[in-house]
Amino acid sequence: MHNESMAQDDRVILIHCSCPDAEIAGRIAHVLIEERLAACVQAVPGVTSTYRWQGRIESSSEACS
Numbered sequence: 001m002h003n004e005s006m007a008q009d010d011r012v013i014l015i016h017c018s019c020p021d022a023e024i025a026g027r028i029a030h031v032l033i034e035e036r037l038a039a040c041v042q043a044v045p046g047v048t049s050t051y052r053w054q055g056r057i058e059s060s061s062e063a064c065s
Contacts, residue, residue, distance in 0.1 A: 022045055026043060029041035046061065
């Protein structure tokens, strides 16, 4: 259903960003809020990513912001 009163600025955009640690995630979050580039930033500690790197399967812990 189309709502003609909804402005384009009412759209929601979700961005997922992995960071090497919680300190950097916090710094990014602070700048995004300070510069009014985000309304809310959630940091999720304890994320383990599994990925292929240089032909091998690796796992590492990181913070997500």
